[in-house]
Amino acid sequence: MPFPATHPAEELKPDDVCAFLFAGTGSAGAPDLPALARTGPAAARAAADVVDAAQEGLPRDGWPSLRSILLEDPGAYRAAARTPGVAQLAGYTASVAVDRMLRTAGVQPGYAVGQSFGEIAALVSAGAFAIADGARMAVGLVGVLSRRGRGGGLGMLETGEDATRACIEAAAAPQVAVACLNAPTVTVVSGPDGPLEQVLDAARGRGVRAVRLAVPYLSHHPAMAGADDEWYAMIRRFPQRPLELPVHSPVRGRAYHDGDDLHRALADCIVKPVRLPQTLRAVHQAGATVFAEAGAGDALCQCARLTLPGARTLAPLRDRPARPRA
Known part of the structure; x- marks a missing residue:
C-alpha cells in the first residue's frame, strides 16, 4: 500500500x-x-x-x-x-x-x-x-x-565478526567466508548452500538470529x-x-x-x-x-x-x- x-x-x-x-x-x-x-x-x-x-x-x-x-x-x-x-x-x-x-x-x-x-x-x-x-x-x-556463483548464497547473522567466525568454526564449514560487516553486530557470510546452512544453524544454536538472504549466488567470496x-x-x-x-x-x-x-x-x-x-x-x-x-x-x-x-x-x-x- x-x-x-x-x-x-x-x-x-x-x-x-x-x-x-x-x-x-x-x-x-x-x-x-x-x-x-x-x-x-x-x-x-x-x-x-x-x-x-x-x-x-x-x-x-x-x-x-x-x-x-x-x-x-x-x-x-x-x-x-x-x-x-x-x-x-x-x-x-x-x-x-x-x-x-x-x-x-x-x-x-x-x-x-x-x-x-x-x-x-x-x-x-x-x-x-x-x-x-x-x-x-x-x-x-x-x-x-x-x-x-551458482549453488551458493548469503546469510546474515545478528552478531559481530568474531562471533560469526566462531559459528563458522563450530559448523566445520571453512568454505563459508565473512562477506560483509554491516554494523558492529551485523555480519553477512557467503558460501555454498550446504555449508552456509550449517553456519546459520550453528548460529541459531548459539542463540544468534540468523537468516538466509534473497541472493542466489556467491559474492564477496x-x-x-x-x-x-x-x-x-x-x-x-x-x-x-x-x-x-x-x-x-x-x-x-x-x-x-x-x-x-x-x-x-x-x-x-x-x-x-x-x-x-x-x-x-x-x-x-x-x-x-x-x-x-x-x-x-x-x-x-x-x-x-x-x-x-x-x-x-x-x-x-x-x-x-x-x-x-x-
Whole structure:
C-alpha cells in the first residue's frame, strides 16, 4: 500500500551535511517511488527521467518496463521481480531515482557510500558513470554472478565478526567466508548452500538470529576469483568521468579519487569483503551530520545507528513518513 508523500528537506537543519547511502543486493524491499514522486512535479520528472535512462541500458528482450513496475503500476513489481535480475536492476534504478528526487527536494549529498554493489549507484550519483551505463554494468554483473556463483548464497547473522567466525568454526564449514560487516553486530557470510546452512544453524544454536538472504549466488567470496576479471572486461568500456562528490568505499576502505580505475574497484567487490562501519565512521568524521537512505527501506540507516549511536538518519522510502531519527 502506498504511504503518504513526505518532504525530506523539511526535516533537516540548515547546516546539515548529508551522506547518501546506497544499499547492495538483498538489503532492501520493493521500492515505492511514487511516494516521493508525490512530493511535487520536479520530483516526479526526476524519477521518470532516471527510470527511462536505466531502461536504455537494459536488453530489449526479457526485461519488464521499469516505468511500469516502479512508477505506473508498482503492484506489479513483486511478480516481475521473480525474473532473475529484475530485483537487482530495480534496486539500482530506485537508488539513483531517490538520489535525484532528494536533490530536487533540496536535500543535497555531501558524501556517497555504496554498500557492496550499491557502489554502482553511488558512483553514478557522483557523476562518474552515466545512468544507462550503470544499468548495463548491473545487467552484466547479474549474469556473471548467476553463472559463476551458482549453488551458493548469503546469510546474515545478528552478531559481530568474531562471533560469526566462531559459528563458522563450530559448523566445520571453512568454505563459508565473512562477506560483509554491516554494523558492529551485523555480519553477512557467503558460501555454498550446504555449508552456509550449517553456519546459520550453528548460529541459531548459539542463540544468534540468523537468516538466509534473497541472493542466489556467491559474492564477496575468494572462490569468485576470475569472475571479477570477467566482469571488469565487460564494464571497462564504459566512460569514467570526474567525481562530483566524495564516494567512500567500504571495500577499498577510503574515498575514491579521479586517478582510481573505478571499473577495477567495482570488480573487486565480487571477491573482497565489505567493512561498512569504518566507512560510516570516516564519513561522519569528515563532516556528515545525517545519513540518508538512497533507496527502499532503511537497512543502511539502521547500520549507521548501530555503528554511530545517536546518528541522525533519513529514510524517505521506509514504511512511514521520513524523519531524521536519533
